[in-house]
């Protein structure tokens with residue numbers, strides 16, 4: 494059977510896509526689970542192949558026997574279009590990922606979707622390709638004789654070391670980069686034990702946190718393409734288990750991977766601030782940036798999100814990172830419940846006062862399956878005629894203190910305020926830190942890459 498696995502394009506990802514492009518790990522993972530079967534598997538990443546027009550795309554997909562697509566809520570609209578095209582050629586479609594898992598009823602509503610893989614995909618996809626009877630595949634929804642059948646859930650994979658390795662050879666590594674530094678992704682754990690009310694990771698993994706062994710993580714790192722300079726760990730909380738992180742760092746040094754690769758991970762403020770020795774070990778092992786979901790700098794919001802830390806901890810966390818040559822990339826939500834426009838501006842000011850290196854802001858979004866979604870529906874914060882199949886990542890809900898337009902304005906303002914301030918970047922402590930702290934050695938490599946690759950690409954675009 495010829496199978497085409499599609500990673501759909503991000504709707505508004507063009508700006509973001511210019512400064513970063515991530516390999517499609519979900520598809521590499523499920524492809525890795527079937528590489529020993531007698532099927533031809535191809536991956537088509539539409540964030541890379543955006544030169545394809547609709548005619549070329551139609552011409553391409555008609556030659557396959559099955560189309561598999563990864564689907565987030567923000568790509569659902571374009572995924573439906575792909576499914577409709579596939580239907581024209583009578584090619585069966587299977588969706589997997591966050592959106593179909595959290596809203597499996599989409600298969601009842603849209604008859605261009607033939608099958609859904611709910612939850613982790615490796616074993617479900619394998620059983621489908623092995624030809625196992627559809628009614629015995631767990632975590633699987635399908636259409637048969639005009640009826641939709643939702644099979645029982647598949648139990649969560651207990652031992653992640655049993656997972657097959659992602660098949661990294663199925664895509665050309667050249668286009669993948671983070672700010673023009675050749676990049677790859679690695680998954681060292683799944684799930685998260687916390688229950689933030691806006692986050693769908695809790696629902697997807699049922700609050701269960703599982704890890705790969707440090708040895709397995711190292712083996713996966715040896716399989717990233719040789720051109721890779723930077724690895725992004727996709728884990729939601731990489732540093733949750735200190736002992737394990739310390740062991741990974743020890744192995745990174747022992748195997749000399751820390752000399753060859755730089756690492757970025759997502760973490761929590763308290764884990765960082767409370768564990769000086771872990772941060773030192775991570776710095777020595779090649780970690781250069783922590784991506785931290787601050788969400789807000791208003792104490793009341795932090796308390797209601799049960800973050801369990803104060804702004805002093807935030808300050809301590811950032812200082813500790815900087816002392817150890819680690820950059821802090823903060824992520825924030827605009828429109829937290831109980832926050833006004835003025836509160837949000839206070840957060841913006843604090844971003845600079847606390848000396849964040851990079852930041853991104855997202856509109857508050859009641860993703861399906863989250864407690865926030867139920868609350869927003871009940872309280873009428875989402876417009877009645879709202880449909881996810883029409884959504885393109887713009888703000889979708891009013892809050893008691895802000896309307897959708899104010900949220901959009903604040904999103905735009907946040908980037909202008911933070912990134913358009915040359916003084917902050919050139920004359921703040923930032924530059925001194927980078928120039929004189931030897932722990933920021935890696936910055937020169939990144940700056941070199943950005944200058945050579947970034948400038949070349951920029952000049953080529955000017956033609």
Ligand code: B12
Pocket residue numbers: 503504505506509515516517518519520522523561562563564565566567587588589590591592610612613614615618680684692693694727728729855860861886
């Ligand atoms: C890495 C990542 C990214 C990367 C994407 C890289 C890439 N090309 O894959 C980047 C940084 C670009 C990104 C961007 C965004 N992301 Co993101 N991202 C993640 C993250 C941290 C990891 C995803 C991952 O690779 N996991 C590892 C793989 C192996 O797991 P997986 O993707 O779940 O795939 C498994 C199953 O889902 C299933 N499966 C998946 N696809 C398919 C397909 C088939 C056919 C089958 C059978 C099975 C199957 O099998 C796989 C193996 O078990 C997740 C959080 C998380 N922990 O999952 C958020 C997450 C997916 N992102 C999310 C969001 C909201 C975004 C943004 C919209 C945020 C923003 N405003 O920037 C943007 C979208 C960009 C845009 N402009 O549109 C949300 C999605 C919510 C939702 N309901 O859809 C998540 C869950 C984060 C969160 N906590 O809310 N993201």
Ligand code: SF4
Pocket residue numbers: 685686687688689692693694695729730786
């Ligand atoms: S926001 Fe982060 S800490 Fe909170 S539930 Fe989601 S992944 Fe866990």
